Structure formats: structure tokens, C-alpha cells
Amino acid sequence: MTITAFGIICFGILIILFFLPIRYTVAALLISTIFQSTAVINLADKGITPTLTIEVYLLVRYLLISKSKKNIVREKYNEKMILRFILFFIISIIISIISSFLFENLYIDNVYYLFGVNRTFDISFKLDTSLIIKIIVLFFNISSIYIIYKLKGLYSNEFMKKVVIVSIVIVLFFGFWEYLCKITNNLSLFPTDFIYNNVGYAQGYNQAYIEGVNNFNKVRLNSTFLEPSYCGAFLSSVFLAVLSINKNKKYNKLIFFIILALVFNLSGTGLTSLAISMIFYWIINKKDKIKLSTLLKIIILVLLLFATLFFTGYLERILDMLFNKMDSWSGTERSLYNAKAIEILTKTYFLGGGLNCFRASSFICNMLATVGIIGTVIFFDNIIRYLIVIRTKIKDNDYFKLGFYILLTILTALIISIPDITFLQLWFALFYLVSIKENEVMENEKSRSSNIKL
Secondary structure, three states, X not given: OEEOHHXXXXXXXXXXXXXXXXXXXXXXXXXXXXXXXXXXXXXXOEEEOHHHHXXXXXXXXXXXXXXXXXXXXXXXXXXXXXXXXXXXXXXXXXXXXXXXXXXXXXXXXXXXXXOOEEEEOOOOOOOOHHHHHHHHHHHHXXXXXHHHHHOHHHOXXXXXXXXXXXXXXXXXXXXXXXXXXXXXXXXXXXXXXXXXXXXXXXXXXXXXXXXXXXXXXXXXXXXXXOOHHHHHHHHHHHHXXXXXXXXXXXXXXXXXXXXXXXXXXXXXXXXXXXXXHHHXXXXXXXXXXXOHHHHHHHHHHHHHHHHHHHHHOHHHHHHHHHHOHHHOHHHHHHHHHHHHHHHHHHHOOOOOOOOOOXXXXXXXXXXXXXXXXXXXXXXXXXXXXXXXXXXXXXXXXXXXHXXXXXXXXXXXXXXXXXXXXXXXHHHHHHHHHHHOOOOXXXXXXXXHOOXXXX
């Protein structure tokens, strides 16, 4: 067992948090989700993430709080969402146990041939340590949603919005620092061993850097994430979310730096999910009239961005990434993994092979392979129902709008090319949304500030 340098700082923060109101522990939990590639403790070939560490800590803090401070706010739509997640969790465990007995000796060809190289799929129907870890992580993700909901009377909407903004700023800070070190060929000046230290993950922060040491166009911003596509999903989600609440142009500078980070990130997952979510954004807000002056500013900004991308060579790189992705090694391999996931689904009679039997390249295919038709339907039914409910609340409350567009874009990114149900930005969005109260609106925050303790 090895406690990392990040872990020492994390444990120090937890000690301080014990003497502070629990809302700061909730804030720490949301912020911890952006440190996706980081471990607090490394155990052999597994790393304990900051998020899991704080989730355990939050549960302990919750159990120590008096009953009088719980259940201050009750909302049926949140309670139904949590109950459906609990049902999904139970069904997933049952499927994993049944599959381990029914399909332990099921033969599925795990060899594939790609561009002259023989490779293998990692397929397992066994009840092993990896499965137990995934169950534990999922348990604490769901229990944290429940705890944040039960304690939502102890913090204001404005406080939670500030936590989201702080998270974005941290990602941008580390992202631009890392990116500058890459393009100047001085990655040693970035604390890679401090951030990218989880031995349980295949760290992809330098994948583009290795590919293009002498090619400026192939260097990609990654920040604190496992790989650029995960960072791109986060940046896309917060761009659309912050844009949706930027009525008074308060966040213009933040939006500019998010756009800049997206350009340097060069993630097909991020840009595609953003484009799709923008269509939903337009449909939802199509009744709002856009002023001519605002439209002209948008056109000028787009033209300037287009010119910048063209003259720096980034436009060619982005177009190549978007339209030639499926012909690349990565695109071909992802297709093979998704096809294998469907094969697992059919050979397990649509039951699924268990939470950890396989890892496809898209969320839907991965869900079908692991928890089958039943688990997949329960999960998406829950998320879609929740999005529909939140959609009805965003017109009169910008706090809900912020969370709605984060969740919508992250879900889109998952469907495109992120397979993991434990993807931390999914839970980041849910943690935030479940904490928001309907009776606190952003427009009235200044008049309420004297009555709300942040």
C-alpha cells in the first residue's frame, strides 16, 4: 500500500473538513470528480480515487449528523430517481451473480486482428476482485446522491453553483499548464506524478504528446483526466451549461477559456457531444428571440475562431479527426469492441454477463453486454425521466439549467464513446442536480444573500 503525495494532501483536507459544516465536504466531493486520473492510495494494481475516499468520508459524516438536520427538504422526483438507481443497483448485482454461474464456461472468441497485429479482448464472467470493486464504487456513487439529497437544506443553490464554477476553473488551470508544457516540450515542468498517479488505470494523458512530439497540431490538452476524450466531454458539458446561464454576460471570460480549451483538447467525443447537445439547446430555447446585435457578435466570434483554427492548422486536424475517425486505428478498434459487446449480449440470452464482464467502446453497448436488456432499460428510463422533470424546471430556475445541460451533454458523450457507468462526470452532474432547491432562483440571489449563509 502506497499513500500518494496527492493522498497526503487529501487526508489533510479531510481532517480540516471535519471541523467545518458538511456542505464543504459535499463541495469537496464534487471537485474531486475532476481528478479522474489520480489516486489517494495505490494498492498493488488498484488505486483508490479521491472521489471514493470522500464518498466514504461523507457517509461517516452523514451518520454522525443529528436527525433534526436531515429531511429538511423532500422532493418526490428526486426520491423516485434515487429509488430507481437502487433498483438498478440490485438488478445489476443479481445479473452479475447469475451470469457468473450460468456463463462461467461460455466460450467467446477473444482474439482479433487489427492492422497486422493480433490482440485480445478482456472477457470474464467470474466473480472476482474487479467486479467487487465496481459494485463498491457504484454503491458509494448512489449512496452519495442519497446523502446529498437528504442534506440539501444545509446549503444554498448559489453555494453549489460556485462549486461547479470552481471545478471548471481548476480543470482550465491544470489544462492550460499541462498544454503549455507539452507544446514547449517541457512536460517535466508539469506535476505528472502528482496528478497521473493511479496505477489502476491506463493513463492516456500523453498519448497525443508521444504521437506528435514534433507536430504542434497533434498535441492535446488533457488536464486532470485519464485521456483527452474524457476531458473533452467535461469541457463540452460545462461550456453549454455556463452559456445557458450567461444572461448578464458575467461568464464571458470563462466561456472564452472553455472554448480555447476545447480547441486545444481536440476531442471528437467532446465536439460531437457538444454539437448534438447544441441542437437540443436550440430546440429548447427556440422561442427566445435573439437580438440582431447579439447575432452579429456571434457571427464575428465564429469567423474569428474559424480564421484562427485555419491559420494555426487546427481546422485541418479537427476535420480529419471528425471525418476520418472511423478509418483510424482507434475508430476500427472501437467498432470491434462494440460488435463484441453485442455478441456477448446475444450469447448470454440478453441477460448480460455482469458488471465487469467486458468493456465496450460506447455506453449503450457496454450496458447491454454487462447488465443486459433489463438493466439497460432501467438505467435509461431513470435518466430520461429525470431529465424530463428537470427540463420543466429550467425555465424559471437557472440553477437547474446549469445542471440540466451538464447532464444532457455528458449523457450524449457517454452514448458516443465513453463506456463506463462509473464515469465521474455523470455523477458530478447528478450530485449537483440533486442538491438544487426549487425555491431558490438565480435572479433573486442578490436580494436573498443577506438571508442565505453560504
